[in-house]
Amino acid sequence: MILLNLERNSQEPIFKQIYQQLKELMEDNTLKPGFRMPSTRALAERHGVNRSTVYKAYEELWAMGYLESRPGSYSTVRKRQKIATNGQKSKTGLISWGKLSSDAGQMLHQSYQKFKYKINDVSSDVINLASLELDPRLFPVQDFKRCINTVMAEQGAALLGYGERAGFKPLRKAIATRLRIHGISVNWEEILITNGSQNGIELLLKMLTVPGTPAAVEAPTYSNVLPLLRYYKTNIIEIPMKEDGMDLEYLQRVLENGSPKPAFVYTMPNFHNPTGISTDQAHREKLLSLCETYRVPILEDAFEEEMKYFGKVPLPIKSMDRRHLVIYLGTFSKVLFPGIRIGWIAAEKEIIQRLMAIKAFSDLTSNSLIQAALHEFCREGYYNLHVKRMHREYRKRMHTAITDLREHLGGFDKVSWTEPAGGYLIWLKLKDTNMDEAGLKQIFLQHGIILIPGTCFYSDAYSYPGSPSHVQEPSLHHFRISISTLNEKEIKQGISRLGSAIAKIYQQ
């Protein structure tokens, strides 16, 4: 016989007390699976409560799976699945996720494992010439905080709902205005806010490619774009970089012969990643004109447009784009801070509307609060001040880097490097080392520095079963030097260590 202890004066309704107590009796196995429950009438009479009250409790027990009733019969206690605590879980699952994962998804996983920088594995004394993150000591934290508070106070809840699909309109306007400084004439409807440039590139791949579509990129190129191109099974066409930028004769041959023609040409005209090269005006005009002739879109990745601190880099290709062919990728990550995840695409409205739909089904909308704070940051003039400060700082830093490279590496005739006109990147070239890349990495690490090895920037590094191979193994070893995260003192120290490592490599 079931004994319940019902408190009539409790806050808790009677049906809830019945439910709770019966549930406990079943959970501690006092009422075992198969036990025949008293009828609602019997239980109600015994405890002097309304039958409907007991019925309500039984109903909840049914819903929660504690009871089962057989038609025309009594309810019985149900054998219930237990909650899976850690001890009860099987060590190995039913599914081998690696096998279930798509080949392309598996390739991303392997690429990530292969190239993630194990910065935590190395001593804190190591100088990081690898990372292209900005120096957090230069982040305008207080100003940004002030902007967040202002917009929270002024707009509050309105910024915490779903935002506009294409991005916070005032920010789109501010970006369109800012782009005029770089000679680009677009309006806010031609701007889409993205979760950083990487997100922008993916949206464009989704719009412009299907498996097998050719896509032209510089070789070497931005390493994070290559696995993405592989994932979307594009046919990667690598256009070699020359000293003055992408080899346009090579590109022309590709465009002439290519069938189907590339979905786009992806290029970084300023401070190219990883080589640091900026193209001159003539190169930009010729590239645009070539793509106009063959009607191939240009994806202009302008990730460091704002960092022309030496002042001799021409305006973006997009500034000359009369025929709506150039899709311009911008970002705040490489001049302000990356953690806010805000970049943008500037392109013809037809493109923006399509990308907006693709983005909407991918993440509905971006974070409005941060977009509003960033708009406030621009509106208040903090952004302009910050860019000026960044120019002053990195002009000095890059100058130091170049001067010290000349001093410490100038004596090695097998070693050369690019001297960039801005940005953060220097491309180091080592001839005739008699050592493989892994060996060189090891020596750098022994000397307390890390650099990114050149092979990361070629598509061959990101192949998966069935993917085509394009790359000719480079006959030289390259390493990318980034100064973005270091101050002058750290740069001096890093390059001095690089000098010792190079001496070791050539045993001089």
Place this chain on the structure above:
Amino acid sequence: MILLNLERNSQEPIFKQIYQQLKELMEDNTLKPGFRMPSTRALAERHGVNRSTVYKAYEELWAMGYLESRPGSYSTVRKRQKIATNGQKSKTGLISWGKLSSDAGQMLHQSYQKFKYKINDVSSDVINLASLELDPRLFPVQDFKRCINTVMAEQGAALLGYGERAGFKPLRKAIATRLRIHGISVNWEEILITNGSQNGIELLLKMLTVPGTPAAVEAPTYSNVLPLLRYYKTNIIEIPMKEDGMDLEYLQRVLENGSPKPAFVYTMPNFHNPTGISTDQAHREKLLSLCETYRVPILEDAFEEEMKYFGKVPLPIKSMDRRHLVIYLGTFSKVLFPGIRIGWIAAEKEIIQRLMAIKAFSDLTSNSLIQAALHEFCREGYYNLHVKRMHREYRKRMHTAITDLREHLGGFDKVSWTEPAGGYLIWLKLKDTNMDEAGLKQIFLQHGIILIPGTCFYSDAYSYPGSPSHVQEPSLHHFRISISTLNEKEIKQGISRLGSAIAKIYQQ
């Protein structure tokens, strides 16, 4: 002859003055394209400056495309591409983006155009029973603002760099802890932070499907998942919803006969969107057991797990998952606010690591600042308080909705609706209307309410050329009623208007 006006006492270096003045002469066409420039020696002598100074200025003019030099000859002024201002741009571009866009990308564009709610087109007096956004009047704006300020003060710059790829670790821990309330036992390494659930679903599609892979979903189902499944060219298998949830016999037949078997079964066991149905414990166990038998992963979309305010909904399927088969999708969007774009996936570590790599190449990382603020919000107890407040509020609101539906619609025997055990959604069924969906929508609008028509929630609405069709046209008309954005007064008014509209439809 070129006359320059050089100021020796100026802040501006001489080479810069030369560069600037020559540039202006070229831009205003005083020096015309083809003009033969004086040699650096001649210009240096004429102005009494060092030849290398003039050389430096010429060098910049070359880089910027103002000069071209012919080998063994003088430099000449170059015909330069003009910046494309609005007036100079052609009206139509070289490329028809609609044609260039992938079929699947184009389908997303059309789906977006077709179903976006033109809320701005309707009068502000209209009551919105369509939107599944939360009521912004309930957002805990001040508490969240306090949390942002705390984490900015304590961690500042550290939150503005690139964050951890799988999400802010303390937030992952807080979510793992919170999930214990729902009977789910996972640790922080089994949590991936996503940009809302939509992003989580896309990451899973990228990992688990290739074109042609079957995927089982409820019919009807969440409307935003269907275009995404179409985009990834999955073969959508629609499992009919019965009154107690997905038809498990139907599912069993699919799993038995299906070759290849579905990549996953996507289900919303609580307050299903759009029907509002919650499955009972037995249904959950049977679904899990079926999927274990056939080794098919379950995607459990628990978007309203926290909104069990009537208290009679069982624990999630994930709580019973001993064989690591269930991939659980959670979000803050439907209990706190959606604008922060934070959701999560709880699943076996093997899955999380793969998804993390896929996400890394898609957007590098999510916003750390907002994740840290949200963690602070949970840590300070604001989240618990908020959930309790939401329960109190929506318990009243849903009660009002149900009571009023009975009052205003109870008299129509051709009209029925679901009475949900929590959440925000009610599924309205209209029999024998002699009217099509567009006509019904029109009548609702005339009565000052908008509701989402049922056909949006079936895959047939999102087809593109070449995609297969699965849906049997439902013999009844359905509309989704959402109360999420309305207070009690608005709900009363909305349902009263619905009553009048229904009377009009059936001409009573």
